[in-house]
Amino acid sequence: MLLRVDLISAGYAGKIILRDILFELPAGRILALIGPNGSGKTTLIRALSGVLPEVNAEVHINGTDLARSNQQERARLLAVVPQSTYIPPTFTVEEVVMMGRTPYINWLGSTTEKDAEITEKVMALTDIMHFKSRMSGELSAGERQRVILARALAQDTPVLLMDEPTSHLDLRYQIEFLELSVTLAKEQHKTVLIALHDLNLAARFGDEVLAMKDGTTAALGKIEDVLKPATIERIYGLAVDVFKSPDSRRTVFVPK
Amino acid sequence: MRKLARPMVLTFAILLTAMLLSIGVGSIFIPVKTIFAALWDALRNLPPATAEAEKLRIILFTLRLPRTLLMAFTGAALAGSGAAYQGLFRNPLADPYLIGAASGAGLGAVVSLSSKWPSSVLGFLAVPLTAFIGAVITVSIVYSLARVGKTLPVTNLILAGVAVSSFATALTSFLMINASGELRRSLVWLLGGSNLAGWKPLIGQLPYVLTGLTALIAMSYRLNALQLGEEQAQQLGVNVPRSRTIIILAATLATAAAVAFTGIIGFVGLVVPHIMRRLWGGDARRLMPLSIIGGAAFLLLADIFARTLMAPQELPVGIITALAGAPFFLLILRQSRREVW
Numbered sequence: 001m002l003l004r005v006d007l008i009s010a011g012y013a014g015k016i017i018l019r020d021i022l023f024e025l026p027a028g029r030i031l032a033l034i035g036p037n038g039s040g041k042t043t044l045i046r047a048l049s050g051v052l053p054e055v056n057a058e059v060h061i062n063g064t065d066l067a068r069s070n071q072q073e074r075a076r077l078l079a080v081v082p083q084s085t086y087i088p089p090t091f092t093v094e095e096v097v098m099m100g101r102t103p104y105i106n107w108l109g110s111t112t113e114k115d116a117e118i119t120e121k122v123m124a125l126t127d128i129m130h131f132k133s134r135m136s137g138e139l140s141a142g143e144r145q146r147v148i149l150a151r152a153l154a155q156d157t158p159v160l161l162m163d164e165p166t167s168h169l170d171l172r173y174q175i176e177f178l179e180l181s182v183t184l185a186k187e188q189h190k191t192v193l194i195a196l197h198d199l200n201l202a203a204r205f206g207d208e209v210l211a212m213k214d215g216t217t218a219a220l221g222k223i224e225d226v227l228k229p230a231t232i233e234r235i236y237g238l239a240v241d242v243f244k245s246p247d248s249r250r251t252v253f254v255p256k
Numbered sequence: 257m258r259k260l261a262r263p264m265v266l267t268f269a270i271l272l273t274a275m276l277l278s279i280g281v282g283s284i285f286i287p288v289k290t291i292f293a294a295l296w297d298a299l300r301n302l303p304p305a306t307a308e309a310e311k312l313r314i315i316l317f318t319l320r321l322p323r324t325l326l327m328a329f330t331g332a333a334l335a336g337s338g339a340a341y342q343g344l345f346r347n348p349l350a351d352p353y354l355i356g357a358a359s360g361a362g363l364g365a366v367v368s369l370s371s372k373w374p375s376s377v378l379g380f381l382a383v384p385l386t387a388f389i390g391a392v393i394t395v396s397i398v399y400s401l402a403r404v405g406k407t408l409p410v411t412n413l414i415l416a417g418v419a420v421s422s423f424a425t426a427l428t429s430f431l432m433i434n435a436s437g438e439l440r441r442s443l444v445w446l447l448g449g450s451n452l453a454g455w456k457p458l459i460g461q462l463p464y465v466l467t468g469l470t471a472l473i474a475m476s477y478r479l480n481a482l483q484l485g486e487e488q489a490q491q492l493g494v495n496v497p498r499s500r501t502i503i504i505l506a507a508t509l510a511t512a513a514a515v516a517f518t519g520i521i522g523f524v525g526l527v528v529p530h531i532m533r534r535l536w537g538g539d540a541r542r543l544m545p546l547s548i549i550g551g552a553a554f555l556l557l558a559d560i561f562a563r564t565l566m567a568p569q570e571l572p573v574g575i576i577t578a579l580a581g582a583p584f585f586l587l588i589l590r591q592s593r594r595e596v597w
Contacts, residue, residue, distance in 0.1 A: 071490055073493075
């Protein structure tokens with residue numbers, strides 16, 4: 001099992017935010033993380049990536065216990081696409097992507113030929129090659145999100161955590177971005193966890209779904225088992241209708 | 257990284273020109289050819305051919321050359337640490353002066369200068385150390401005052417920096433007024449007039465400046481990641497507290513060494529990294545070396561003006577850097593209205 005999370009509690013000094021979250025995810029699978037605002041999706045991603053001060057959890061990636069790894073080792077196992085899309089504007093796209101190689105630099109802070117190769121490769125993969133010399137301050141939201149994904153991919157990690165990566169994107173870019181995520185999971189066997197607001201996107205792109213409410217697991221399992229009107233109403237406090245698209249391939253949720 | 261060669265060659269050419277000008281210009285003008293000839297003769301250990309050549313050699317080796325090198329390393333240290341502070345605090349205003357490093361170093365240096373020992377080489381090596389201690393104390397006070405939990409809000413940092421700086425500057429003034437005989441000398445020093453001639457200040461400063469700047473260049477990659485914010489830097493595998501401490505200590509060491517012998521010279525650490533960032537982008541792996549070279553060139557040019565503008569009287573170079581730096585800075589700010597932060 002590639003990613004195994006057994007979280008007992010996590011939060012800040014004296015303030016527990018997350019409780020009892022337990023899941024496993026094999027390589028090449030996408031876990032959609034859903035839940036209302038404030039349910040703890042972002043906090044879970046922060047806890048897993050080691051930036052939360054108080055974490056009482058066992059997280060294993062390929063059998064490595066993250067609690068025993070330092071920040072650099074952790075960054076070689078797990079990359080984060082954060083919710084914030086801030087990039088210092090006077091860096092070129094290529095320079096930003098190169099930052100993803102930070103966990104591999106030596107103490108002198110220099111990079112190698114291999115770092116340059118991987119940077120090129122991930123820029124091609126995310127289709128940002130043609131504007132690699134542009135300043136990041138001049139990018140559109142969709143371009144910026146792809147650059148941030150490329151930076152996370154440059155970390156060359158088996159696990160990828162994404163915090164609402166599509167919230168700044170229009171419909172087309174949302175689909176393109178998530179299709180790219182599926183490609184990454186299927187072809188590069190990455191284990192991907194994506195926090196998503198949009199249940200339609202979660203149903204379409206997730207293999208499994210973890211629904212959170214009040215900082216703990218509300219439901220966990222296959223898409224069709226979890227995303228049922230009764231469960232959604234319990235989690236969001238909102239009744240929904242479920243429709244099938246005309247070709248019956250997609251499930252659509254519409255609030256009543 | 258965008259091409260490094262072109263901006264490096266360009267800035268280096270400017271530095272070289274500034275160095276030759278700085279060596280050549282003064283009460284006696286020494287042409288470039290003569291400079292090289294004299295250097296070449298001295299290098300081969302040849303005695304000067306004429307009495308004229310001997311006079312020139314003395315001017316060259318006891319006055320112009322040490323002064324030029326001292327100013328070059330001072331400018332390099334100030335601009336390099338300016339680039340580091342600006343990047344680290346993600347704030348265009350953060351420079352050695354704003355966060356209290358320079359005023360603390362000034363206080364430390366005045367304390368040691370007012371005692372007797374800075375007359376030996378060892379004494380000269382000690383002045384930057386007391387300046388460093390003073391700077392580290394002020395910077396850590398600023399740092400701990402500005403800190404909220406694990407974060408460091410920039411507004412707090414600037415407020416604390418201004419307050420602590422004023423306090424340290426007031427203490428320095430108090431010490432100088434009490435050291436009655438030395439008052440004028442100290443005042444000139446504080447305005448950034450390098451009135452210390454000879455090689456001693458350079459020898460005293462060099463090890464600290466080189467250590468600080470080397471560490472900053474080695475930290476550039478991590479400095480880049482830190483600009484994404486603490487959390488993202490951590491997620492990229494950077495040990496944030498350790499990297500931050502190393503960068504602050506290295507930048508403060510370089511600042512202290514610069515301030516210890518040339519006094520408070522403003523605007524170099526603020527303007528030079530800004531110009532370089534606007535011209536060549538923010539990647540610290542390029543910005544750091546360019547700021548270092550550019551800072552050296554900038555201060556040399558300012559020093560030439562300081563020496564010649566009201567010759568034979570010498571103006572404190574701090575006045576020139578502010579007079580030239582401020583309008584130039586505003587001009588650049590107006591011309592390229594791009595967001596840089």
